[in-house]
Amino acid sequence: MRLAGLGMILAGWLLAIAGLFITTSNVGRAVIACAGIAISVYGNLGVLNSYYLARAIWKK
Amino acid sequence: MKIQPSSRFLLAVISIAGAMSLGSPLMAEDAKAPAAASAATLPGDQAISGISKPDAAKLAETGDPDGSLTGTAADVTVADAKKGITLADLANQAGQNKIAINFTWTLICGFLVMFMQAGFAIVETGLIRAKNANHTMMMNFMVYGLGLFAYWVCGFAIQMGGAGAIANLGGTSPINAEKVFTLFGKPWGLFGTKGFFLSGASYDVGVMVIFLFEMVFMDTTTTIVTGTCAERWKFSAFAVSTIFLGAITYPLFGNWAWGGGWLSQLGVNFGLGHGYCDFAGSGVVHAVGGLTACAVGMQVGPRIGKFNRDGSPNVIPGHDLSYVVLGCFILAFGWFGFNPGSTLGASGNGCLRIGSVAVNTMLAGCTGSFAAVLYMWMRYGKPDASMAGNGLLAGLVAITAPSGFVNPLAAVIIGWIAGILVCLAVEFFDRVPKIDDPVGAMSVHGVNGLWGVLSVGLFADGKSNYGGGWNGVTGSVTGLFYGDAGQLVAQLIGIATLVGAIFTLSYAFNWITDVIVGQRVGVKAELEGLDIPEMGALCYPDFQVKTAEYGSSISASAGTPAKH
Numbered sequence: 001m002r003l004a005g006l007g008m009i010l011a012g013w014l015l016a017i018a019g020l021f022i023t024t025s026n027v028g029r030a031v032i033a034c035a036g037i038a039i040s041v042y043g044n045l046g047v048l049n050s051y052y053l054a055r056a057i058w059k060k
Numbered sequence: 061m062k063i064q065p066s067s068r069f070l071l072a073v074i075s076i077a078g079a080m081s082l083g084s085p086l087m088a089e090d091a092k093a094p095a096a097a098s099a100a101t102l103p104g105d106q107a108i109s110g111i112s113k114p115d116a117a118k119l120a121e122t123g124d125p126d127g128s129l130t131g132t133a134a135d136v137t138v139a140d141a142k143k144g145i146t147l148a149d150l151a152n153q154a155g156q157n158k159i160a161i162n163f164t165w166t167l168i169c170g171f172l173v174m175f176m177q178a179g180f181a182i183v184e185t186g187l188i189r190a191k192n193a194n195h196t197m198m199m200n201f202m203v204y205g206l207g208l209f210a211y212w213v214c215g216f217a218i219q220m221g222g223a224g225a226i227a228n229l230g231g232t233s234p235i236n237a238e239k240v241f242t243l244f245g246k247p248w249g250l251f252g253t254k255g256f257f258l259s260g261a262s263y264d265v266g267v268m269v270i271f272l273f274e275m276v277f278m279d280t281t282t283t284i285v286t287g288t289c290a291e292r293w294k295f296s297a298f299a300v301s302t303i304f305l306g307a308i309t310y311p312l313f314g315n316w317a318w319g320g321g322w323l324s325q326l327g328v329n330f331g332l333g334h335g336y337c338d339f340a341g342s343g344v345v346h347a348v349g350g351l352t353a354c355a356v357g358m359q360v361g362p363r364i365g366k367f368n369r370d371g372s373p374n375v376i377p378g379h380d381l382s383y384v385v386l387g388c389f390i391l392a393f394g395w396f397g398f399n400p401g402s403t404l405g406a407s408g409n410g411c412l413r414i415g416s417v418a419v420n421t422m423l424a425g426c427t428g429s430f431a432a433v434l435y436m437w438m439r440y441g442k443p444d445a446s447m448a449g450n451g452l453l454a455g456l457v458a459i460t461a462p463s464g465f466v467n468p469l470a471a472v473i474i475g476w477i478a479g480i481l482v483c484l485a486v487e488f489f490d491r492v493p494k495i496d497d498p499v500g501a502m503s504v505h506g507v508n509g510l511w512g513v514l515s516v517g518l519f520a521d522g523k524s525n526y527g528g529g530w531n532g533v534t535g536s537v538t539g540l541f542y543g544d545a546g547q548l549v550a551q552l553i554g555i556a557t558l559v560g561a562i563f564t565l566s567y568a569f570n571w572i573t574d575v576i577v578g579q580r581v582g583v584k585a586e587l588e589g590l591d592i593p594e595m596g597a598l599c600y601p602d603f604q605v606k607t608a609e610y611g612s613s614i615s616a617s618a619g620t621p622a623k624h
Contacts, residue, residue, distance in 0.1 A: 002571075006564055013560020016553055020330050021244055026545040029332075033552035040560040044354070045493045048567075052358050053494060058367035 001051040008043025012036040159230040162405030163265075165414075166229065166273050169401020172394045173276040177204055177283060179390030183453075184287045185599075186383025187446060187499045189376065191589025192291045193599035199286040199295070203302050207282045210306035211275050214256055219311035220274060221252020223319045227527060228405030229269055234261035238320050246329045248322040251315050273401065274314070277345050280398075281310045284349030287499035288357040289579075292364075292586050295594045297579045301356060304569050310348055313562050317344045323557065326550045327533040333547025335531040336554040337520070339417075340402035342461030342512025347558045350506020354495065355567035360579045362496030364586055373490040376498065381445050388449035392425050395456045399463040409527030413464060420463045421456065424475030428455020431479025439483075447483060450500050454482035454508040461512040462519055464526070465537045470519035478508045510555050515539075517548030 012035075019032030113134035114124075124130045138149045181200035188196050222238025225231045237253040255262040258271060282302045289298070316323040317338050327335035338344050367373055378384065399421045400414040432451020436444040455475035459466075462474060485503035489495050495502065522538035524530075530537050538544040573579065580586075585593035592598060 006567065009560055009564050013556050013564075016556030016560070020326075020553070024331075026332075026549050029549045030545070030552055033549060033556050036556045037552065037559060040556065040563070044559065044563060049358055049493045049495070052361060056367070056494065057361050057364060058369060058371070 001054075002048060005043050005046075005048025005051065008047055009040045012038070012040030012043060015039060158407045159266075161407040162228045162230075162411070163269050165406040166269050166401060166404050169397035170269075170273040170276050172397025173273075173280065173401065174204075176276075176280060176391050176394030176398070177201075179387045179394060180280070180283045180287070181387070182383040183387030183391065183449065184283075184290060184499050186380040186387060187287075187378035188290045189589070190379040190600055190603070191591060193379065193591065194595045194597055195295065195590035196286065196290045197599065198595055199290070199293070199298050200283055202299065203282040203286065204279055206299055206302045207279045207306035208275055210303045211278050211311070212258060212271075213307060215278060215307045215311040216258070216271050216274060217253065217255035217262075217311075218251045218308070219278075219314035220270060220319045221254040221256075222249060222315070222321075223252065223270075226266065226270060226404060228403070228407075228409055228411065229266040232264065232266040232270055234264050234267055235270075238315075247325070249315070249320050249325060250322070251312060252319050270404070273404070274318075277341055277398075278306050278310050278314070280341075281345050281349040281352075282306055284346070284501050284505045285353045285356055287501035288353035288497045289360050290498045291590065292580055293356075293360055294578060294581050295590075297573055297577045300573050300577055301570055304573075305352055305566070309352065309562060309566050309569070310344075312565070313348050313558070314344050316557070317554070323550075323554055324531045326553060327531050327546075331546060332550035332553070333517075333544050334529070334533045334535075334537045334550070336550050337465065337516050337530060337537050337547070338461045338513060338554070339464035339516075340399045340460045342457060342459075342509045343554055343558055345509075346457045346460060346505040347509030347513065347555075348562055350502050350504070350509050351558060351563045352566040352570075353497070353501050354506055355563055356570050356579065357495050357497060357502065359567075359570055359574050362494065363498070364583065366496045367494060371494060373494070378446065378498075384446055384449050388452050392452060392456060395421055395425065395460075398456075399460055402464065403526070410525050413524055413526075416468070417463045419468055420459055420466060420471035423468055423471045424455040424459030424463075424478065425452050426455070427472050427475035428452055428458070428479035428482070431455075431476045432483055433479075435480055435483045446500075447486070450482050450486070450504050451479040453504045454478040457505055457508040458512040458515060460509075462516045465516055465520035465524050465539075467521050467523070470515075470521065474512070474515045474519065478511060481507055481511055510558065513551050513554050513558070514548075517551030520544075520547060 014036075016033040016036030019029045019036070022032060023029060114129040114132055119129060133145060136145055136149055136153045138145050140146070177200065181197055184200060185193050185196045221235050223232070224236050225233045235252065235254050238249045239251050239253055240247045240249050242248070254260075255267065255271075258267070282305050285301065285305065286293070286298065315321040317336055318324065323336035325335055326332040363376065365374060366376060396418055400417045403411045403414055403417065405411045406414055429448050429452035432454065433443045433448045436442065436447045455478045458474050458478035459471055462470070466474070482500065482503045485507040486497075486500045489497055489502055497503065516537070516539060518539045518541055520537040520539035520542065522536040522542050522544075525536045529535060538547060540548045570579065581590060581594065
């Protein structure tokens with residue numbers, strides 16, 4: 001789960017960078033960058049954090 | 061172009077006026093001055109009439125109580141005493157005065173930023189329980205020593221080793237080597253390679269000034285993490301984590317943004333405005349700290365008692381609100397070094413914008429505090445003091461990146477949004493991902509750091525011009541609302557890099573630390589309070605420290621933990 005989360009976080013960043021080469025339009029690049037940020041945030045708080053929530057000290 | 065004698069004379073007079081740096085008008089001074097000792101000359105033995113030096117003998121006898129005779133032509137350094145003052149002497153003196161002003165400005169601002177550590181220390185300590193006060197205070201204290209050491213060894217070289225000449229500081233030309241790789245025909249600067257241990261050619265006056273200023277910024281980043289992880293972080297893990305943050309993570313992003321790295325070149329290479337712009341470090345300093353705090357906070361886990369079995373959060377109040385409020389004032393004061401100091405000078409290259417930078421800083425902090433108090437008052441019925449402080453800090457964090465590029469109205473809007481954002485973010489982290497953050501550092505520095513970065517791409521008004529361009533692009537930084545969508549894209553790429561690359565790097569390293577050292581203290585130590593188990597001494601040995609919610613107490617006056 002942790003590796004999957006980290007993979008998503010990195011993938012979001014790489015997508016944002018790839019947008020620089022995919023299109024020269026500012027709107028296109030902005031949309032791709034926002035998508036990349038969303039993927040990274042979800043990978044962080046949605047996927048990676050779920051590993052820790054499942055083992056949280058207050059559940060024990 | 062040949063300079064006519066009359067023009068030359070005029071130039072000389074103007075130069076002397078500048079060289080005397082803010083002295084009284086020359087002619088008025090002469091009227092009060094004693095008889096001339098010797099006339100200054102220009103090349104070609106042209107005497108400069110009307111320029112005189114005070115009578116040294118009379119000065120020795122009467123002194124200079126009104127200050128009109130101190131700082132005159134006598135103080136201009138001459139290369140050849142026989143020739144007297146030449147045009148070259150005047151030009152050199154004027155140049156050195158400009159750099160001296162900039163050195164002094166940058167150093168004093170750096171000292172102010174260094175003093176912010178005291179603010180962070182008491183804000184964080186005030187927001188945690190008394191049984192952990194020594195531990196929290198010591199973490200805040202030791203980030204200075206540990207971070208500085210790491211930054212001196214390699215952090216500075218990685219961050220600024222390829223920055224090249226900084227005109228406001230007289231050059232700093234020894235730090236001029238950036239490791240660059242080429243991808244799809246574009247150069248991507250990754251890290252600097254000069255300035256390790258401040259050795260070799262980096263033993264340079266200008267380099268020393270920029271080192272001090274950048275070092276205290278790094279120190280601010282490292283102290284953010286200690287707040288989020290307070291009350292359950294092993295001191296040994298904290299030490300290792302801080303060294304890595306000061307040596308690698310912070311400098312790497314610092315290079316990409318400020319050291320000539322690839323983010324700063326997005327304008328040159330991809331036509332995105334002026335590239336990633338972060339005037340004083342909403343992203344470089346605060347978001348890096350906030351995201352690292354998030355990475356470590358996840359791994360450390362919440363404090364015992366923070367969440368109930370159903371996952372609902374509890375409020376664990378801090379032990380001294382007066383610390384919190386006082387600390388916030390200290391931080392607000394230090395921020396006047398943080399933002400205006402980031403011009404790296406007060407003379408030349410548009411540096412006179414220090415006035416608007418300072419006012420923007422003040423306004424955003426005030427509106428952030430105002431908005432946070434108003435939000436808490438309306439939502440919970442009371443003007444919460446700790447959130448008022450966090451609102452102030454949120455506004456200051458958010459205005460840090462745009463402070464040099466926006467007008468006062470934008471600063472008010474940015475600060476106001478930050479004040480609301482910090483309240484929402486604190487609730488969000490408590491209720492959704494359930495990441496325990498005793499001081500709200502992720503919300504203040506992480507969330508609002510990212511908001512600050514974004515706001516440059518929205519609100520930069522195109523009126524700032526620091527020496528003709530920023531990041532190698534001619535013209536002024538201009539955001540979406542003033543016509544440049546490309547600048548917003550550059551800021552979004554910066555945000556993606558922070559939440560993607562920097563978070564991952566911080567997480568990975570602290571994961572390794574967790575495996576080797578272990579991030580979290582034991583349950584017994586956490587319940588007792590970390591002062592004795594981790595630090596060996598109580599912060600308040602003369603007081604009975606209450607830990608009633610867990611049915612235990614520490615007999616503080618005896619200096620040892622009580623039996624449970």
